[in-house]
Amino acid sequence: MRNISAWSIRNPVPPIVLFIALTIAGFVSFARMDVNNDPDIDFPIAIVVISQPGAAPTELETQVTQRVESAVRALQGIDQIESTVQEGSSQTVIQLDIGTPIDRAVQDVREAVNQIRGDLPDGILEPQVFRANTTDNDIASFTAITTDMTVEELSWYVDNAVAKELLSVPGLTAVDRIGGVNREIRIVLDPTKVQSYGLTASQVNQQLRQVNLNAAGGRAEISGTEQSVRVLGNAANAYQLGQTQIAIGGGRTVRLADIADVRDAYAEVRNSAEWNGKQVLAFDIKRGKGASDVSVFAEAQEKLKELQTRNPKVQFEVLFNNTEYAKDQYESALWALIEGAALAVVVVFLFLRDWRATLISALAIPLSAIPTFFFMELLGFNLNQMTLLALSLVAGVLVDDAIVEIENIVRHMRMGKTAYQASIDAADEIGVAVVATTMSIVAVFLPVGMMPGIAGQFFKNFGLTVVAAVLMSLAVARLLTPMIAAYFLKAKGHATHGEGWLMDQYMKVLHWTLRHRWSAVVGYLASLGLTLFMFMTLPQTFQPNQDQDAVTASIEMVPGTTLEQTKVVVDRVRDLLAKQEGVENTYSRAFVGNGHAGRTGFGRAFSFR
Structure with missing residues (x-):
């Protein structure tokens, strides 16, 4: 690594071709990467659901739940088993040890349930065994509006024509109708x-x-x-x-x-949906793992526009859109990256006071950040809050190595050397220091990217993105920065270096600290103690609270509650939310029976600002 800069200066074509290729690959990868709020996470959880319509919870507990728990308890990698029994349904959640292959574990659970299938009651439906799905959330809700159809006709139109059209969108996995009737x-x-x-x-x-x-x-x-x-x-x-x-x-x-x-x-109506207190026929869409929230929503809107063109009698409107937060976060993170890079360039210019040297240092940011997208795609990452946070964080770090290189080159030029010779001497002089600085950052963030557990799956995106970005900045600092400086900078002969009012003030503080060495030690110990104190007193949470301009209230009713009774409570909650300051719209959904959450009486009310 020490002589690679001299080789790059003497052979400029290979480094230029290499970084042109990496930059093009980065642009292509960036255009293809999905935009999501969170990274796709595999929770080590298997779920067994067995339904027996009309069965009492006590019967299901003894005849179904206990037998399922006994069957899966002997499997390897089981950490915790938790069951929920309600009228007509038994659900067993099996939490596996961290690191257990989830696909193999789900297959083992399915085989264990199949082995006791003959011991279960005759009236049960086919047991369902599946893994926990972190992407199984509604990304948007739409309503179908018409004045020329009955409720039955509109419901069948949504179930057949609309659902079939939307399911052709890549990454869209489900269309759930709320309200209306079933034939x-x-x-x-x-x-x-x-x-x-x-x-x-x-x-x-x-x-x-x-x-x-x-x-x-x-x-x-x-x-x-x-x-x-x-x-x-x-x-x-x-x-x-x-x-x-x-x-x-x-x-x-x-x-x-x-x-x-x-x-x-x-059939009997089992759910209902209301928008601002008015009953609507709504349908929710969900995306699959590996797809983009923003892309799926945009393509779904295009499909609905095509349906409106073919059948003008039915119009579609968006009730709520969960992808807006992911899109806003994506745009704000990119702007933060750009703003951070711009501020870093300004600071470099204030210290170097040379526009050529500043331009060379500034090139390190895009030449490091853009190829990082290529390596992110190779690692299977997408553009989510963790990867974008990593890029925003390292916006200033990416230019550090280049600043060290260019500052030392300028110092050698002010000693009377040519730009070509100064670049060779300066780069070789601090090559080991630049590599050591970068590797210290890698040593901090690489273990973060290798963290075990569910939190580790989040931080894998963060840590490895930082590592890829800083390694790219090291390559830029060792290959491109000295080479560009050798051919672009202009030597102006002997000149003073490292002087000025700001440097004079720094030297005064440094001299005082060297004369009072214990002050630095005491300051370090005080800051360390304060850091530990704040670490222990700060509240801990899996994810920080987020303001997505929406409030959700979930209502759970007692077993046996009818749809009408559930709807009365949901309407009361909706009215309370609607009276709050800043609320523009409300969207409420009421269910009965198992509902979306597998509960006896279940409802939700949403409010939006």
Whole structure:
């Protein structure tokens, strides 16, 4: 590393080509990187959900939950098991040891549950085993507005046309409709007629299940070719279903429509959404892991605009957008990086008082920061609050090595040397010191990037980004800065160096400190003690409080609460939020049954400024 600067000065083409390539790669990587609020994190958590509609919590605890816990307790890497049982649903959360391969652990849990499948009650639905998903949050909510459709038609339009169109967006994984109704073919039996034919409701249900289905029928040879045969039994509509013949014994049958009212209707309403107190049909969108919040939202808006063009009867409006905070944070971080770089350049000029030397030092910032994006992409990072914080933090550090190099070169030039010779001598003179300075920063932040645990997954983005940036600044300082100085600076002969009013004041303080050495030691001990005291007294939290111009209130009701009862409480909370100063809009959602959070009665109210 000591002689590499001299080689770069004598052979300027390879370093120039190298950094041009790295800069282009950095621009390309920056354009392709996703913008998110937080990095994608893999929590070492597996979740088992087993549902049995209508089952009491006590029954589920003894017949399902305890057996699931016993089955998974013997697996390796289990740190903690926590179960939640409510009416009709059992959820077991399995927290794994830090460092346990999550994919393998989820597969082991799934196999353990499958082994006890025969011991579980017959009425349960298929057990669901999955990993905790940190990206499974709503990134935006929209509402569909129309004056030419019924609620049923608009609900089916959102479920079919809108959902299908939005799911074609790369990275968009789910479209959840809130409000509206679900289509349902209802068969309402007439008890008198059913009893008069000697039938029961279970017999009618069993016959419909046997007849109303599509099934494979094997293969047949037709005209010398083999064709697959299917048995089509599903009714095309409610009328056709009503014409189904129900056997009543003795070789006799009766039409379903003669003993029941068959209608194409909608299911019981299980959720509702309101915007500023007015009921709306809303739908939320979610992104998948590895996708960009901002890009997914932007492409979803484009898809909705295309739908509006094809069907002007239905208009879409944004109710709330969680990507605005990520976008604002991204823009503010970039501006902070630019402002920090500009201030660093100003400080360099004030001390060197040479515009050529200042320009060479300033080049170190973009030539170090831009190629860093290339290495960030290689590491699988995206543009989130941790990586942007790292780049903002090192904006001034990136120019440090270049300042040391250029200042020493200027000092040698003022000794009467040419710019070419001064660059060679000065760079070789402090090469080891520059490398040692950079490696000390790497020694601090590299362990931060290697931290274990969930916090380590956040700081991996931060620490390794800082390491990549400062290593790039070292390469710039050792390869480019001396080479550019050798050909760009102008020697002006012998001159004084390191003088001026500011330097004189510094030298006075330095001389006083050397005469009173214990003052520095006492000052160091006092600052160390104060640092430890503040460290112990400051509150600790996983993430700092963030002001995203929104307030969310979650309401949990007791088991058995109906949608109407939940909605009354949600409306009261919404009204309280709406009365607060600065609130512009409110968006509330009410659920019943399991809801989004798997609770018996659940609601949310949002307010926005």
